Amino acid sequence: MSLNKNTPGKIIIALKKYGIVFAIATLLVTVLLVSGFGCKSDAKPAAEESGAIAETGTLAFVANGEDFVREGMSSKESWNISFDHAYITLADIKAYQTDPPYDTGQGWDFEYKEMVELAGKFTVDLASPDADPAPVRQADNVPAGHYNAISWTMARADSGPSEGYALLIVGTGEKDGEIINFSLGFEQEVAYLGGDYIGDVRKGILNPGGSAEIEMTFHFDHLFGTDEEDADDPMNLDALGFAPLAEIAAGDSVEVSMSSLSKLLDPGVFGLIEKILLHFGHVGEGHCLAKYIN
Amino acid sequence: MLSNYRQGWHFLIAAGLIIATIVIVLIIPAGDLAAHGVILEYTQNSSVEITARYDYGEPMSGAQVAVFAPGSPSEPWLTGTCDDSGKFSFVPDTQIPGLWEVQVRQAGHGDIIRIQISEGSAGPSGAGGFTTAQKIIMAAAVIWGLVGTALFFTRRRA
Structure with a gap:
C-alpha cells in the first residue's frame, strides 16, 4: 500500500x-x-539453586514451654501460677527438609527430601529454669539443609515422675491470698505436625559442619489464658483458666487428671480442655496440625 | 433503532473488557496461605502487599514482619510492622529471584508466606511484574483500543 x-x-x-x-x-x-x-x-526454589548439600552437621531437638512456665504466669482470671514441674513426654520425633516448604494447609500427607528421626520416648521438665529451651536429644552427622517441618507425639510416659501421663503440670496458684497447690495430669496422647519455626530468629537451618536447633514449643497460655490479653480475646475465651481448678479443690489442693476432670467439670468446660490439647503444640509461634491418638 | 441498540451493546462490551483488563493488571491475586490462628495473603503489583489477620478476622495491626530473600534464610532482608489494617508492603529485589519468605508474628501467633519472585517480575518502578517493553505495549494497546472504540461510535451512519 x-x-x-x-x-x-x-x-x-x-x-x-x-x-x-x-x-x-x-x-x-x-x-x-x-x-x-x-x-x-x-525460577527454581532457593534450595534447588543452592544444589544438593551432601555434607552433615548436628541437629539439636529441643522443647520449649516459654517464659510462662519457667517464670510463672497470670491466668486469664489473674490467678498467679508458678510451676514446680511441667513434665512432657515426647515420642516419634521427626524433622524434615521439605521442598516446597511444608505448610499445615497441606494436611498430614507431604513429601520430604531428608528426614531425621529420634527413636524412643523423652521426658523433659519444661518448668526447669534451665529449660530455655529444654534439650531433648542431639542428632549428629545428619544431612545439612533447612529442616522446615517437624512432627512428634505427646505420649504417655512409661516411667519416671510423670508415669502414665503425657503431660503432668505441678505448681501453685495464688489469688487474693488464697493458695491452691495443684497437680494436673493429661493422659491423652496427641500427634503434632508443624512447619517452619516462627520466632525472632530462624531455627532448623543446618549448615555443613555446623549445628542447629529445631524446636517443639508448647503454649501454656492456651491452657490457662493470660490477663495480659483482654478477657474476650479469642484465646482467653477458649482457655480453661485456673478458676475451674480452684473451684474443685479440696481445701488448698487439687490433684486431677484428664479422666477425673471429665467427671468433675461441666461438659462445656471439659470440652475446652479437649480443644486446648490440639492447640497446645507449636513450632515457635507457628500453629501445628494436631490429632488425638490412642 | 436496532442498530443503535447493537451499538450500545458493543459499547458496553468494549467498556467492560477495558475495565476488566485494568482490574486484572492492577489487582492480581497471587495466592494465599492459611494456617490455624493466622491467615496471610498477598497481592503482587508494583510491590508485594501482605495482608495479615487472625483466623477470627481481626487484622494483625502492628505485627512484626521479617522478609527473607532467597539464599539468606537466617538474616532478614527487611523488617517492619503491619499497619492498622494488617498490611505490609515491600518491593523485592528482582536481582535475587527465587522463593522469598515473609514472616509475620504478633503476641505468640505467626506464620510464614512464601512468594515466588522471578527476575524482573516486581522491580521498584514495576507495575504488575512486567518488563518495561511489556508495559509500553500494554499501555499502547489500551490507548489503541480506546481510540478505536471512540472512533467507531463517532462514525457517520451510511
Missing part, C-alpha cells in the same frame, strides 16, 4: 468502520500479556 496525503484519512475511516474489532483485539492481546507472558516465574 502506497502512502499519500489521503492515508491518514483512510486509516481513520477504517478505524471508524472496524474500531470495535481493533478494540477487542488489542484488549485480548493485553489480557494475553497479563496472563501468559513474563508473569510466571521459572
Whole structure:
C-alpha cells in the first residue's frame, strides 16, 4: 500500500468502520500479556539453586514451654501460677527438609527430601529454669539443609515422675491470698505436625559442619489464658483458666487428671480442655496440625 | 433503532473488557496461605502487599514482619510492622529471584508466606511484574483500543 496525503484519512475511516474489532483485539492481546507472558516465574526454589548439600552437621531437638512456665504466669482470671514441674513426654520425633516448604494447609500427607528421626520416648521438665529451651536429644552427622517441618507425639510416659501421663503440670496458684497447690495430669496422647519455626530468629537451618536447633514449643497460655490479653480475646475465651481448678479443690489442693476432670467439670468446660490439647503444640509461634491418638 | 441498540451493546462490551483488563493488571491475586490462628495473603503489583489477620478476622495491626530473600534464610532482608489494617508492603529485589519468605508474628501467633519472585517480575518502578517493553505495549494497546472504540461510535451512519 502506497502512502499519500489521503492515508491518514483512510486509516481513520477504517478505524471508524472496524474500531470495535481493533478494540477487542488489542484488549485480548493485553489480557494475553497479563496472563501468559513474563508473569510466571521459572525460577527454581532457593534450595534447588543452592544444589544438593551432601555434607552433615548436628541437629539439636529441643522443647520449649516459654517464659510462662519457667517464670510463672497470670491466668486469664489473674490467678498467679508458678510451676514446680511441667513434665512432657515426647515420642516419634521427626524433622524434615521439605521442598516446597511444608505448610499445615497441606494436611498430614507431604513429601520430604531428608528426614531425621529420634527413636524412643523423652521426658523433659519444661518448668526447669534451665529449660530455655529444654534439650531433648542431639542428632549428629545428619544431612545439612533447612529442616522446615517437624512432627512428634505427646505420649504417655512409661516411667519416671510423670508415669502414665503425657503431660503432668505441678505448681501453685495464688489469688487474693488464697493458695491452691495443684497437680494436673493429661493422659491423652496427641500427634503434632508443624512447619517452619516462627520466632525472632530462624531455627532448623543446618549448615555443613555446623549445628542447629529445631524446636517443639508448647503454649501454656492456651491452657490457662493470660490477663495480659483482654478477657474476650479469642484465646482467653477458649482457655480453661485456673478458676475451674480452684473451684474443685479440696481445701488448698487439687490433684486431677484428664479422666477425673471429665467427671468433675461441666461438659462445656471439659470440652475446652479437649480443644486446648490440639492447640497446645507449636513450632515457635507457628500453629501445628494436631490429632488425638490412642 | 436496532442498530443503535447493537451499538450500545458493543459499547458496553468494549467498556467492560477495558475495565476488566485494568482490574486484572492492577489487582492480581497471587495466592494465599492459611494456617490455624493466622491467615496471610498477598497481592503482587508494583510491590508485594501482605495482608495479615487472625483466623477470627481481626487484622494483625502492628505485627512484626521479617522478609527473607532467597539464599539468606537466617538474616532478614527487611523488617517492619503491619499497619492498622494488617498490611505490609515491600518491593523485592528482582536481582535475587527465587522463593522469598515473609514472616509475620504478633503476641505468640505467626506464620510464614512464601512468594515466588522471578527476575524482573516486581522491580521498584514495576507495575504488575512486567518488563518495561511489556508495559509500553500494554499501555499502547489500551490507548489503541480506546481510540478505536471512540472512533467507531463517532462514525457517520451510511
